[in-house]
Amino acid sequence: MDPINQQILLVSRPEGEPTVDNFQLVETPLPDLGEGQVLVRHHYLSLDPYMRGRMNEGRSYAQPQPLGEVMIGGTAGEVIASRHPDFAVGDAVVGMGGWQQYQRVDANQRGVLKKVDTTHIPLSAYLGAVGMPGVTAWYGLTQIIAPRAGETVVVSAASGAVGAVVGQLAKARGARAVGLAGGPEKCAYVSSELGFDACIDYRQHPDLKSLGAALKAACPNGIDGHFENVGGMILDAVMLRANAFSRVALCGMIAGYNGEPIPMHNPSLILVNRMMLQGFIVSEHMALWPQALQELGTEVASGRLKYRETVAQGLASAPEAFLGLLKGRNFGKQLVKLV
């Protein structure tokens, strides 16, 4: 066992856009395991948009990431040493180990480490379609949008780890799925590989009128449900095409370049169209995770639920890969492979 653990710390807060200088790679010795502890070797780190919010100091729905500590994040790996009866060397596990090669876990803390079965589901999928992003998609689609067969569901960032699952779950429920994605390659993937009914390349539609016309063409019967990963002009355009009693699940909302809020231009459409908009954070609905993971796991194992991964190699690549994720340079779930 390597006695040295490479870790990436957050060492400063971004002013405007984050840079690689906000992070620092350090090496620390790995102490011996105490009673009830387990040592996990990380195979994959998960990179997710929510991490951007944690880098800020200000109040949000989550505590800021403390400076000088290992950057937060989901991890998948294997047990390489154990002093806890529930975990054995070789067990595949997922947790919140952060941006580091190894994590020493106090396995008596409930829920901190979860054994997973990699017989039919690849380990990395537990950070994507069968993990937090998948459950996020499942929650917003089934608990907020709740589409009926024949309805139209729109999802932004449709090729991403969350959006791809939203559209496929909508299709599985008999709804029409329309994606928004950036660039022809992602749009082709969303339509052809993921089976969405249509995908709009938002880069081809820089203004509200153009985007609205594209939505009208892709959604001839209007929009009944919308899963919002982006906000801003996309949400404005969707609201203009929303049907009576439509539902919007708000999962991600960008801010302006300097962090100022981006307005919603016509909130009276919520009333005119009798819409329901709901913001949610999936970690606040843990009681539903088993039900969600049951469906997601079955769908992935059977090959019906498809997903794509962008994999950066080695811990040192994590900051650059994360900055790329924020700019949409990834294609599907962004991971860092450590082993």
Added chain:
Amino acid sequence: MDPINQQILLVSRPEGEPTVDNFQLVETPLPDLGEGQVLVRHHYLSLDPYMRGRMNEGRSYAQPQPLGEVMIGGTAGEVIASRHPDFAVGDAVVGMGGWQQYQRVDANQRGVLKKVDTTHIPLSAYLGAVGMPGVTAWYGLTQIIAPRAGETVVVSAASGAVGAVVGQLAKARGARAVGLAGGPEKCAYVSSELGFDACIDYRQHPDLKSLGAALKAACPNGIDGHFENVGGMILDAVMLRANAFSRVALCGMIAGYNGEPIPMHNPSLILVNRMMLQGFIVSEHMALWPQALQELGTEVASGRLKYRETVAQGLASAPEAFLGLLKGRNFGKQLVKLV
């Protein structure tokens, strides 16, 4: 029986603010009753903000009021002639008779005319607290906001026909009720007579910062539910003080002076605060009216649910009274008394 019926027609659509010239008073003869018809003499006309939307031509959630026809509106009156077995001369009835002295009703049409009991509830209340405005308040409060005891509910236009009921129903459920109203007289009424815990005079707070500070003082534990009759800056200020998992019932949303939409400045607060916003129109939820009217009728008959009326005299006063309502010159439910 007077053979002449005075009626007010909508004769032109407003450009900007409506004026009395958009309306015209005409006299038409009253034809004889056909089989199954009932003649109703109106005692009260109801004036309501939704009528402003009907004056416009453009698409909204309701059909525009046709030009040259009797202006739409709720009415309460008495049967003065009947050729229908379910209605007898002297019956107190409510309907949608519009701005006219008499209405000939085809009583075989289901729901077009409803007999009401005026033993314990004044006839006019069936146009207010025990009518459409009361059910509007009941629906938004119980079906969307659904306050728990100890939570804080804010309502704009708190002295109005809808707002007054919202706050009192919230109090009856153990919640804290905070109103917004225009001017010290209305605020004193909301606090002292209606029993709200606080009322903010929004005219004293012309900017977001000032209004936010007033909301903070009136809602020291934040805002869990909000009933929005106005929109614009009030909604922005409420969202900044909203608690996690708060609910907003959207009942009314003003537009700018020239009809352009007023933006919501920080929609990302819906996500940050995991809020739920829902627009609704009470006429689309008829199945719940009996339950709502049961509670509202009991509360009014017992004297626990209070309300106030502004009564204009005579049909000819209806246009001026309606324009006053749009400017908040009424105090409580605006009625026109015809008899």
